[in-house]
Amino acid sequence: MLKGIPNILSPDLLKTLHEMGHGDEIVISDGNFPAANYANRLIRCDGHNVPDLLEATLELFPIDTFVDKPVTLMQVVDKQKEPTPEIWQTYKAILSKHQVGKRQIGHEERFAFYERSKRAYAIIATTEQALYANIILKKGVIS
Template identity: 40%
Template sequence: MLKNLDPLLNADVLYALKSMGHGDRLVICDTNFPGDSIARQTRLGRLLRIDNVSAPRAAKAILSVMPLDTFIDDAAARMEIVGSPDEIPDVQKEMQTEIDAAEGKHWPMVSIDRMAFYEHAKNAYCVIATGERRFYGCFILTKGVIPPEAV
């Protein structure tokens, strides 16, 4: 155990988060997402896991150490429901709550069509699979920067 770190952040996930740079994207996916095959096409090239928790709970852990990118409008994205792009299921509402809490303000997620989401995911730095069993529990987050401390 490490002090002040969410215990869900295992060594592989911490390595990826630390290795990512400003503008790199990560995917948090549900159990139905083709995580392994998509992850093999990412920069990291292998699937990471935060098992046995929901996607919003995994995001809470990740966002406890990773800032979102303030330079772009799509630093947080969700997969749209096929045939109902404006519908927001509970899993996405819960994710919105975690994002807002981590950033200390409302931070709207953009929506991405399902097939376009897969293409965006292939270009991510990494994919983190969760134990999320609800449909459309798939998200893309873009890493921001931590400013230097004033001296």
């Protein structure tokens, strides 16, 4: 074990976060996301939820400050019938603690999100049950 490393971050996930370079993206996906179908590198985090992994990841992971929207959420399919997912408020609170503001969070249509996920450095697959809980983080630099 190491001091100061959140214990939810597995050795494989730590290695992946360390290997990533500036501008690389990582997806933290919910339990419904077809992660194995799209991942270049798949990291299974069964039994964990997205907010806990997001919080732990952001303890170590610098968010890109050179782009307008370094964080991306999957849009709801039917904006007229589906309410804003509650989990997004949780994300905003976590991101805010790590100096990421609301204006830095983008939204991408479902199939565009899938295509973007194919190009991500890695996908972290969770068993999160909340709908639209998928999130993409773009890695920045440590200044």
